Amino acid sequence: MSGKDVKALILGDAQADRVVPPTGFTARLTLFASGAMAFLAVFALALSMASGRLATRWADELARSATVRISAPADQMAAQTEVALRLLRQTPGVASVRAFTDAEQAALLLPWFGPDLPLDDLPVPRLIEVIETAEGFDAAGLRLRLQAEVPGAVLDDHTRWRRPLVVAADRLRLLGWISIALIGGAMAAMITLAANAALAANRQVIEVLRLVGARDAYIARAFVRRFTIRGLFGATVGMGCGVLGILFLPQVSDEGGFLTGLGFTGLGWLWPLVIPLLAAVVAFFATGFAAHRTLRSLA
Amino acid sequence: MTFGKEKGADVIELEQVGYSYSGAELFGDVSLQLAPGSFHFLTGPSGAGKTTFLRLLYGALRPTTGRVRVFDTDLAGLDRDGLALMRRRIGVVHQDCQFLDHLPLADNLALPLTVSGRDVTAEAANLKELINWVGLTHRADARPPELSGGERQRAALARAIIMSPDVIIADEPTGNVDWDMSQRLLQLLVELNRMGKTVVMASHDLALIRAAKTQVQTRVLRISNRRLQTAGADL
Structure with a gap:
């Protein structure tokens, strides 16, 4: 895709946007998939960040103290x-x-x-x-x-029991990131399926566009732009709902321990904003892949 | 089988072209040159391969053997983008003319302008004139499914020529319309030919071909027994 194509994709083209008919089923599927996945991604992100904070706190606090026992x-x-x-x-x-x-x-x-x-x-x-x-x-x-x-003195620098705790928290954080990656993969798969369905349903549209001299990049762009916007919109709504869900979780307390610490702190609240953008990127590449594969097969 | 070369640089040239489908030869050893501004009819029995032959001319199909050169370019050397750019210089009208059913007729006719990145607003006057030329002014806002067969054919012709192509390929454009509408469509194609466009039109309607021969100099090609032949004067 050339720079001109990317510019056209971002800025849009009112005429070009109209050549693909609105398809209800695939539109709803894409919106739902990206919304649901963004919602889950917010919680996975919150889990990952909370476990990261926990690992850091355990590592820092316990690493700074030791005990000498004299028998x-x-x-x-x-x-x-x-x-x-x-x-x-x-x-x-x-x-x-x-x-x-x-x-x-x-x-x-x-x-x-x-x-x-x-x-x-x-x-x-x-x-x-x-x-x-x-x-x-x-x-x-x-x-x-x-x-x-x-x-009679024995030095205990807490290494023995601090290490597994930190490792456990690190693993939990890794689990959060793996969840985000899996959510992204699942979203890509669903959007690819929706895009394939849309492309198959619009085979006649593609034939007409080719007949009048449309380049593959033009045809692909019409689909990619539509699905990218749907992915962005659906994920924005899903992210918003996810953030609201996090906001309604109980506040951090010693009694609640780790569970009530699930959430974001400070600038960490900005991280969920990345999710819709990532969803749009996933939708962009998933639809682009599906479109070019379909166009090759129809050549 | 080779047909004599016409005057001027050829817009389309076929060199020993053959096409096979599932191992069976549809036609073979076709050599042909189409000069600018010429008018050709392609005729032959149903299933002889007229549509396939036309599709070879604008790169929708690749020949099994031989070479097709369009505007001095070998189509075998063009990628999909190259073919798309080449098609902007060839207007194609199918018998079962397809449109984007969700767009009004005017937008459908402007589609070649849209896909080539031209400013449709700037071309509005030309578009209006073209719609008027094919007699569809009153149907400009209609959706394609609302059009009659004749209106669809005229709309397809208008869409095919909006980019002012050098060549017009029409595949049985009068197949689904009555005699009066056939005459009207033929008249439009003859007018375009007089403007210097090369026209290749498939038709099995011999009466129409005879009518055309009274208005314009034409060459009649016939696909028969897997070979392309020039039709005799008995037409």
Whole structure:
């Protein structure tokens, strides 16, 4: 397709637009397919973006903190804790350290042991919260130093359980993108079918246009432009409905967790606007493919 | 079989052309030159291949053997776009003339202008004159299905000549109309021929051909027994 053809496709030609008769069935099919697919695409996009935010939050928040657990005889606990705190404060990449108080540790164990836990009678390890700087610390080096100076200390940088969570969120995000791709593919297939039906129903129109000297690009453009506009319009309506659906979802809350976080934030609300444009592009190529194939077969 | 070359550069030239359909030869070894401004009738029994022959002339079909040259261009060397551009110089009228049924007659007649990118508004006066010439002014806003057989044939002729083509190919244009309308259509084609257009018209109506011979110099070609022959003076 030449630049002139593309320009004619975008600007339109009132005369050329009329050569293809309006076909009710294919028009409705295209509008419905693009509308429904755009509606679903909004939710897939929201899912993908929400899981992306989740992955980032988990990765960021958990990556910035670590825990040192000190298991030592009661008479050595305070000394080993002091050594560990000093060592941690001297470690590059550590922003702050703080030993949990007995009350805080009791609160942590409350859900499992109840309110009357006699912490003094139990060999409960002392927990030290370590907050990292943006650069982070060398976990392997710190472990070696702790091993040498505080025999009862164990460093837990949360890697073991943070990684699967982040991987899960990343997979969820990937699933969202795959859904969008599948939705686009399904829409392309449906629009291709509708375009094929329209081309078959308008075989006589094509023959007449050829008889009077119409080039294939002209004939294809008449169909492509019509289906592209239908795809754009249907997807715009579907996208609008999808965005309204997202707006009516419950607001983000800690209690609701991930489900209430499904949606867009800030400039993310602009992303759904891309969907009708993508639908138009899909309709453009799907109809162009169908039209040129049909025109070749009728040559 | 070769027919004598006419004066001037040929608009259409066939060189040992043959056409087979499903392995069976419809006709073969046809060589022919059509000069500018000439008038040809093509006749022959039903199923002899008149329509096929005409379709070869404007590239709607490719010959099985031989070459067809139109305006000094071998049609075998043209792609679909090239054929489309070439067809703008050839007006074609079919017996079962087809239109875009959803458009008014005037828009249908302007279709060749539309597809070639010409400004239809600027050509409005010419279009009006043409519609008047074929006697369809009162039907300009009618849809094609509302037209009678004769009106459709005249409309098809008007559409075929709106681009002022060099050649007019008419396939049994009088096949579905009465004698008076046949005469009227013939008169239009004769007028076009006098304007310098080359006319090739298929017809099995010998009376019409005889009537034409009284008005214009014509050559009558006949497809018979898979060969193209010149018809004798007995017509």
